[in-house]
Amino acid sequence: MTAPPPLPKWADLFVLPVINLLVAFFICGLIILALGENPISALVVMVKGAFVYPGSLGYTLYYTTNFIFTALAVAIAFHAMMFNIGGEGQAALGGLGGGLVCLWLAPSLPAGIVLPLAILGAAAFGAAWGVVPGYLQARRGSHIVITTIMFNFIAASLMVWLLGGPLLQQGQQSPQTEAFEPAGQMPKMHDLLGGLGIETTSSPLNLSFVLALLVLVGFWVLIWRTRLGYEIRTVGHNPDAAHYAGINVPRTIIVAMAIAGGLAGLMSINELQGVQHRVILDFTAGYGFTGIAVALMGRNHPIGIFLASLLFGALYQGGSELDFEFQSITRDMVLLIQGMIILFSGALAYMFNPPLARFIARVAAKRLEARHV
C-alpha cells in the first residue's frame, strides 16, 4: 500500500472532524435504535434541548465556559509537550482561592473590587497547584502525568478536610462553606440582559463566559504572538534544540504549568462565584478530565477549543433533555455519545485520513485532466 497523499489543510481542519462527528452520531443512532427509540427524534430533542428550549442556550454556554477553561489548561501544557491531567485538582484549588477571597472580602467591599480579586485568587491558587508538578518534572524528572494525577487526589483530600472541618458552614451537614455575600457573586447574564431591556429565561450563564472568551483571545496572543509562547512551542517541539537556542527549558515548563493551573483554576469562577455562590465539594464534576478530550478535539487551538467546548456543552445540556424525554435513555447514554465522539475524533482521528486524502487527490487529478483535455 502506497503512502496516501497529504491532506489539504481545509480538509484536515473542517471535513475530517465533521466526518468523525457524523460517524460517531451514526453509531450512537444505531444504539438508540436498538434501545427501541427513534434516533432522529432523539437527535431533534437533543438539538432543541441544547439550543431551542427556553434557557437551554444559557445552560449550554454555561457548560461551554467550564470546558473552555479546562481545555485551555490542557492545551497550553500540550504546546510544551506536557500532559496536564491535573485540571480537576487545579480547578478545586482555584475554587478554594477564589472562595477564600469572597468569604473574606465580600462582606465589606463592593463587587467591582471583590470579583477581580477572586479571579486573581482562583488563578493564583490553581497556578500554585500546577507549578509543583511542573517543577518536579522540569528539575527532578518526575513524570508530569503521574504527579498531576496524584495532585488531583491531594487536592480532593485537602478540600474534604477543609470543607468538612475548618470551613464547614455550621448548622447543616453538607460539606460546604457559608454562602458568598452578593459582592462575591458573578452577575448572571439574564440579569445583565434584563437590565438592557432584553428578556431572557433564567439560566446559570454568567459573566464568566465573557471572561472565558477574553481568555481564549489571550491564549492565542500568548502562544503565537509572544516570546514566551514561542519558547513554549519550541520546547514542545524539541527541548534539545530549544536548549541549544538558549531557551531555559525547565523554566519554560514551569511557567507553562503555572499558566495551565491558573486557567484550570478560573473554571471555579464559573461554578462557584457564578452559580453555587459558596465553595462546595466536588464542584469540578469531571470537567477537568473532559477538558483533555475537548483540547484534543480542538487541536489545542483557541478556535477549535471554542467549537469543541460548544459541542460538549450542547451534549451535556441536550443529553440531559434526552434523559427527561425518553424513559429508556438514561444518563449513561449521554456518556456513551461523548465516548463515541472522543473515540472517533481523538483516538481514531486519522482513521478516515488516508481514504479522504486519496479521494481528494483523485478528484483533483481528474479535474486537472479534464482541464487539459
Added chain:
Amino acid sequence: MKKLIKMMLGAVVAVGVSTTAYAADFKPAVVYDMGGKFDKSFNEGVYGGIKRFIDETGVEVMEFEVTNPAQREQAMRRMVNRGATVVLGVGFAQADAMDKVAADFPDTKFAIIDVNWLDRPNLRQYAFKEHEGSFLVGMAAALASETDTVGFIGGMDIPLIRAFACGYVQGVKHAKGGVDVLQNMTGTTPAAWNDPGKGAELAQSQIDRGADVIYQAAGGTGIGVIRAAADAGKFAIGVDSNQNHLAPGTVLTSMLKRVDVAAYETFKDAMSGDFDTGIRILGLAEGGVGWALDEHNESLITAEMKSQIEAASADIVAGNIQVHDYRSDNNCPR
C-alpha cells in the same frame, strides 16, 4: 391499554382515600443524586420505596439522575414545569437547590431526604438518626468479636459518615470495655462510594490487624468489604438496606436506614392529600433506623446478644441512653 387500566385502578384506589380532583392532578417526581438510582445503597434504597409506590398505585413517577451539581436545580425546575405536583430530592447535596426551587414554586409540594435545616412552608424534610442504628450494630460487633478488635470502613470522609462511625464506636464501648475500633475512610472523592476493590483491601488490612467484625458505611464500596470478610471467614455488617443475604453466615447484621419508607410515605401522603410539611426525624423510636435480624443471620446472633441489644434499643427509645450525634458539634466523645 393494560397500563391505562392499571393507572385507572390506581386512581380508584386514590379516590378511596381522597378526592377525585386530587388524584387526577397528582404527578410525582424524584431527582436522584450523583450516585444514580442503582448505586446499591442510598439512592437505590429510595428507588425501592418509589418502586413499591408504583407497583401499588400504578402511578407513573418522573425520574432524573443528576450528573453534575448544576443539574440539581435544573432538574427540579424542569420537573415542576413538566407538571410535577410533588418533587422528592435525594440527599443533603440537593439542599440548596431544593431551598431555592421550593421558594419559587410555593404551590408545589417538595420533600428531601437527609436534610433538616431548611425552612419552607411547602417542604417536608427527612433526617435519620443513623448514630442510633449504628450504636446497636456496634454492640453486636463488640459482643460477637473474639479478638476484641472491630473495624469500621466509611465511604467518603464527610460529617454524615463520621456520625455512623461515632455511633458505632459508642455502641462498641457500651457493650464491652476495652474493645479496639479500627477506622478507615475509603477516600475523599465521590469515587469512594463505588470502589469495591479498595473496600476489600481496607477490610483485609483491618483483618490483618486483628479485626474480626467490620461495619461498612460506604455505598457500593461496602460490597467489597462484605466479600473480603466472607473470604477471610470474618464478619461484616451491612448498611442502609438489609444486606444480610449478600453473604449469609458472614454478614452479622445490617444497620437499616429506611429511606425507602420516607420515599414511599412522601408520595403516598401527597397522593392521599394529607401531605404535611416540616421536619421528620426518624430514629429508633420512629422505626426509621434499626438492625436486621432475619433467617440469614439468626444463627449468628445469640440469645444473650439479642437481649442486650434489645435492652439498649429500649433504653435509647426511652431516653435512658443518649447516643451522641457527631453532627451536633463535629466531635465524637472518647
